[in-house]
Amino acid sequence: MGDQNSVxxxxxxxxSYMETLSMLPSLLRPAAAQADRIASLTAYFxxxxxxxxxxxxxxxxxxxxxxxxxxxxxEPEQFTGNKVVEGFMIGVPTLLVIVFMYLxxxxxxxxxxxxxGTQPDVVITGHxxxxxxxxxxTKAIVANEIHxxxxxxxxxxxxxxxxxxxxxxxxxxxxxxAIPGRTNHLWVTITKPGVYEGAxxxxxxxxxxxxxxxxxxxxxxxxxDWVARKAQVANPVLSASAQAGAAFFSRQPCGSxxxxxxxxxxxxxxxxxxxxxxxxxxxxxLMENNPDNLRQWLTDPQHVKPGALMPRxxxxxxxxxxxxxxxxxxx
Amino acid sequence: xxxxxxxxxxxxxxxxxxxxxxQGLLMWISSVDHKQIGIMYLLMALFYLFxxxxxxxxxxxxxxxxxxxxxxxxxxxxxxxxxxxxxIFFVLTPAILGLAVYLVPLQIGANEMAxxxxxxxxxxxxxxxxxxxxxxxxAGGAPDAxxxxxxxxxxxxxxxxxxxxxxxxxxxxxxxxxxxTAGNLAVTIITLRTPSMQYKYMPVFVWMVFIxxxxxxxxxxxxxxxxxxxxxxxxxxxxxxxxDAGGSALLWQHLxxxxxxxxVYIVVLPPFGVLSEVFQVYSRKPIxxxxxxxxxxxxxxxxxxxxxxxxxxxxxxGHTVNSFFAVSSMLIGIPTGVKVFNWLGxxxxxxxxxTTGMLFATAFLVEFTIGGLSGISFAIVPIDWQLTDTYxxxxxxxxxxxxxxxxxxxxxLFYWFPKMSGRMYSERLGNWFFWLxxxxxxxxxxxQHILGIIGMPRRVYxxxxxxxxxxxxxxxxxxxxxxxxxxxxxxxxxYDALKRGKRAGDNPWDGYTxxxxxxSPPPLKNFTTLPPVYSFRPVHDLNHPxxxxxxxxxxxxxxxxxxD
Numbered sequence: 001m002g003d004q005n006s007v008x009x010x011x012x013x014x015x016s017y018m019e020t021l022s023m024l025p026s027l028l029r030p031a032a033a034q035a036d037r038i039a040s041l042t043a044y045f046x047x048x049x050x051x052x053x054x055x056x057x058x059x060x061x062x063x064x065x066x067x068x069x070x071x072x073x074x075e076p077e078q079f080t081g082n083k084v085v086e087g088f089m090i091g092v093p094t095l096l097v098i099v100f101m102y103l104x105x106x107x108x109x110x111x112x113x114x115x116x117g118t119q120p121d122v123v124i125t126g127h128x129x130x131x132x133x134x135x136x137x138t139k140a141i142v143a144n145e146i147h148x149x150x151x152x153x154x155x156x157x158x159x160x161x162x163x164x165x166x167x168x169x170x171x172x173x174x175x176x177x178a179i180p181g182r183t184n185h186l187w188v189t190i191t192k193p194g195v196y197e198g199a200x201x202x203x204x205x206x207x208x209x210x211x212x213x214x215x216x217x218x219x220x221x222x223x224x225d226w227v228a229r230k231a232q233v234a235n236p237v238l239s240a241s242a243q244a245g246a247a248f249f250s251r252q253p254c255g256s257x258x259x260x261x262x263x264x265x266x267x268x269x270x271x272x273x274x275x276x277x278x279x280x281x282x283x284x285x286l287m288e289n290n291p292d293n294l295r296q297w298l299t300d301p302q303h304v305k306p307g308a309l310m311p312r313x314x315x316x317x318x319x320x321x322x323x324x325x326x327x328x329x330x331x
Numbered sequence: 332x333x334x335x336x337x338x339x340x341x342x343x344x345x346x347x348x349x350x351x352x353x354q355g356l357l358m359w360i361s362s363v364d365h366k367q368i369g370i371m372y373l374l375m376a377l378f379y380l381f382x383x384x385x386x387x388x389x390x391x392x393x394x395x396x397x398x399x400x401x402x403x404x405x406x407x408x409x410x411x412x413x414x415x416x417x418x419i420f421f422v423l424t425p426a427i428l429g430l431a432v433y434l435v436p437l438q439i440g441a442n443e444m445a446x447x448x449x450x451x452x453x454x455x456x457x458x459x460x461x462x463x464x465x466x467x468x469x470a471g472g473a474p475d476a477x478x479x480x481x482x483x484x485x486x487x488x489x490x491x492x493x494x495x496x497x498x499x500x501x502x503x504x505x506x507x508x509x510x511x512t513a514g515n516l517a518v519t520i521i522t523l524r525t526p527s528m529q530y531k532y533m534p535v536f537v538w539m540v541f542i543x544x545x546x547x548x549x550x551x552x553x554x555x556x557x558x559x560x561x562x563x564x565x566x567x568x569x570x571x572x573x574x575d576a577g578g579s580a581l582l583w584q585h586l587x588x589x590x591x592x593x594x595v596y597i598v599v600l601p602p603f604g605v606l607s608e609v610f611q612v613y614s615r616k617p618i619x620x621x622x623x624x625x626x627x628x629x630x631x632x633x634x635x636x637x638x639x640x641x642x643x644x645x646x647x648x649g650h651t652v653n654s655f656f657a658v659s660s661m662l663i664g665i666p667t668g669v670k671v672f673n674w675l676g677x678x679x680x681x682x683x684x685x686t687t688g689m690l691f692a693t694a695f696l697v698e699f700t701i702g703g704l705s706g707i708s709f710a711i712v713p714i715d716w717q718l719t720d721t722y723x724x725x726x727x728x729x730x731x732x733x734x735x736x737x738x739x740x741x742x743x744l745f746y747w748f749p750k751m752s753g754r755m756y757s758e759r760l761g762n763w764f765f766w767l768x769x770x771x772x773x774x775x776x777x778x779q780h781i782l783g784i785i786g787m788p789r790r791v792y793x794x795x796x797x798x799x800x801x802x803x804x805x806x807x808x809x810x811x812x813x814x815x816x817x818x819x820x821x822x823x824x825x826y827d828a829l830k831r832g833k834r835a836g837d838n839p840w841d842g843y844t845x846x847x848x849x850x851s852p853p854p855l856k857n858f859t860t861l862p863p864v865y866s867f868r869p870v871h872d873l874n875h876p877x878x879x880x881x882x883x884x885x886x887x888x889x890x891x892x893x894x895d
Contacts, residue, residue, distance in 0.1 A: 025797070042717070052700070052704060060693065063678045067681050078616060079617075080617045097662065101657070108650060163483050164481055176647055177645050203476070205490075306404055
């Protein structure tokens with residue numbers, strides 16, 4: 001239950017304001033080797049930029065104070081240039097450009113070398129408005145809350161099912177567009193276990209704002225357990241009410257968009273629901289995954305997340321209740 | 332000195348900024364006079380500035396607090412799309428064209444543009460292009476895929492309302508107007524300069540407009556082609572950008588940014604020219620390094636066509652492409668940075684008059700440097716991979732478009748207001764406007780750098796209550812309201828100046844270029860005779876013969892000789 005614990009900790013542990021700050025999804029808090037390289041480059045750049053800005057502002061303040069017009073001023077000396085100054089004006093920026101050119105090319109080659117043609121560890125697909133992750137070599141398919149192992153160099157393949165999306169988890173390094181018709185890749189070597197926030201960063205339509213990512217990074221053995229569990233088919237349904245929900249689910253068109261492995265539902269348009277109840281949030285980070293929110297969503301999806309692809313089915317209340325019981329049992 | 336130009340227009344005209352004169356509104360509508368068309372361009376830009384600003388304020392209300400429900404997501408998406416499109420195509424572009432059309436003939440000693448009727452056509456078609464774009468709100472929905480309308484989101488299956496069709500047609504129409512004006516300006520500058528005005532004596536503003544015209548002529552066709560292709564996709568089921576049918580999502584990005592990046596320089600080069608005039612006159616000195624300023628303008632315009640892929644570093648195009656465009660994008664920082672030091676050099680040793688125009692020019696130096704430096708972080712590919720498409724970009728582009736272009740335009744507007752209207756504005760109101768605007772601007776956009784760094788993507792209609800997000804967004808919204816308030820002060824300032832402003836006289840700032848030689852506002856026929864030109868400051872030579880540039884040899888005129 002390692003994964004559950006770390007997500008639990010993340011969501012419910014009491015913490016001070018400073019601790020909350022430390023969880024901010026920021027490129028300045030790298031948790032991967034690649035993000036680390038980018039963070040140091042960012043630091044060098046910030047220092048250089050602040051230096052330039054300080055020089056400009058300093059000069060400007062001096063000039064403004066020193067050369068402010070005073071009553072009775074005659075026309076000042078009409079000089080029009082100075083070769084030495086102009087030489088510096090070009091020379092210093094050129095030098096800076098050369099330094100940063102080298103650093104850029106070096107970091108680029110390090111952070112994102114070409115895809116070596118090996119099998120990816122994870123295939124990530126952007127959908128309007130949720131993320132799908134599958135783990136090649138296993139049967140595991142999950143949505144939005146994506147687990148990755150710590151301490152191993154991972155190859156991520158990034159695709160899109162409809163429009164362009166963009167995978168971005170600041171603590172893990174570069175973002176990468178998910179473009180329909182193309183497969184992009186990223187390399188990630190996570191160094192610290194934890195839960196990392198991210199979000200779709202290419203405008204993709206009505207609910208671009210609620211296409212958030214949670215990456216749960218955990219030690220290799222925990223991760224293996226997790227994948228093994230996610231690769232299993234859905235739990236057998238126990239309670240009578242959940243069984244009624246299962247029957248309702250298969251009678252209705254739910255299965256033409258959603259997949260529940262081990263049942264007849266094999267749709268690939270919406271998120272895989274095989275282990276739906278083990279997710280802590282629903283609707284790509286919009287709300288906590290609990291029966292009340294689920295009931296609200298199934299009653300009127302377009303009210304909860306307007307523009308999402310889930311249509312409003314006008315079901316009676318008790319049908320929705322058994323459906324909620326069924327989905328909540330899919331641990 | 333100059334040949335009189337025979338033009339098909341009435342004897343009397345209204346070159347001033349008021350319409351309540353004997354010939355009324357009809358005179359303006361039928362005018363082919365470059366000054367009236369220039370003023371109409373500026374009024375159009377002002378109108379759309381208020382409209383686009385209002386859209387932005389609505390967005391900032393929505394973003395005041397996390398999980399807000401003030402606007403529905405599709406409404407928000409239409410607003411930010413229209414805000415960006417409006418500000419780029421219907422505020423900044425017409426504003427620079429308006430200033431250029433008004434001032435270029437005056438500064439080169441001509442009485443008209445080369446093609447006065449084409450000039451009027453260009454203005455009207457741009458205006459109607461904008462109105463057509465806004466009609467989409469009534470026709471079923473405004474465009475909602477962002478101002479760069481990425482494929483395949485711009486296809487009918489993902490954006491079903493007719494908004495994007497209006498976007499295509501509106502921008503095509505205004506684009507035709509822009510291209511025609513650019514050609515008109517280039518021909519005017521080549522053929523209608525007063526005979527003694529050699530290229531090396533052209534005012535820096537004219538140089539920048541000249542360079543800009545070629546930028547427009549080369550960049551807009553790419554946009555117009557892309558828009559036509561998109562319209563074919565949407566109306567005739569074409570497959571250029573429809574990925575579901577085998578089209579290419581990246582093709583659109585290439586075509587759009589091949590226009591889009593030069594467009595950034597298109598709207599910033601003329602303000603560079605404006606600032607060069609403003610710094611010179613208010614510092615009582617010639618520009619520092621004239622050949623440098625002009626040369627760096629040319630360098631920027633050439634490099635501008637080799638940097639567009641820095642908008643696409645996160646599309647996964649591979650190292651060869653990314654490296655090339657990283658290097659070119661960093662290189663373009665050099666001529667841009669050089670200009671800042673040219674202006675500092677112009678102020679250095681001067682006797683600086685801090686009028687409202689000069690205040691905007693001075694603030695520009697800081698804001699544009701911030702925008703330029705944050706721009707370099709997008710040339711450094713790995714940093715771009717982190718920061719592109721976040722609020723850091725939103726901050727950066729506003730520091731460039733507002734802190735750069737708009738501050739330059741405001742500086743120019745205050746500088747030339749007495750010439751255009753014949754009246755002085757109130758410096759007291761000008762100061763109020765300046766400080767409110769600058770404080771509001773920095774409050775709004777500076778904090779957005781931090782929002783980007785802590786992971787907030789751009790173009791989100793709402794955001795979760797992560798630590799820091801609420802406070803920073805609240806600050807940003809309050810800044811936006813302050814800017815809104817300052818714009819009301821600006822409007823009152825204009826009204827007050829037109830109503831009660833003192834008569835300006837021909838040359839209230841002791842300006843250097845030919846527009847200050849004629850009356851304020853200039854008559855229909857700008858000049859009857861002009862003195863010969865021996866330097867890039869002909870009116871300064873005339874008014875200050877004892878220290879005039881005309882006495883100096885060329886190498887001293889341009890600072891190519893060392894001065895101890």
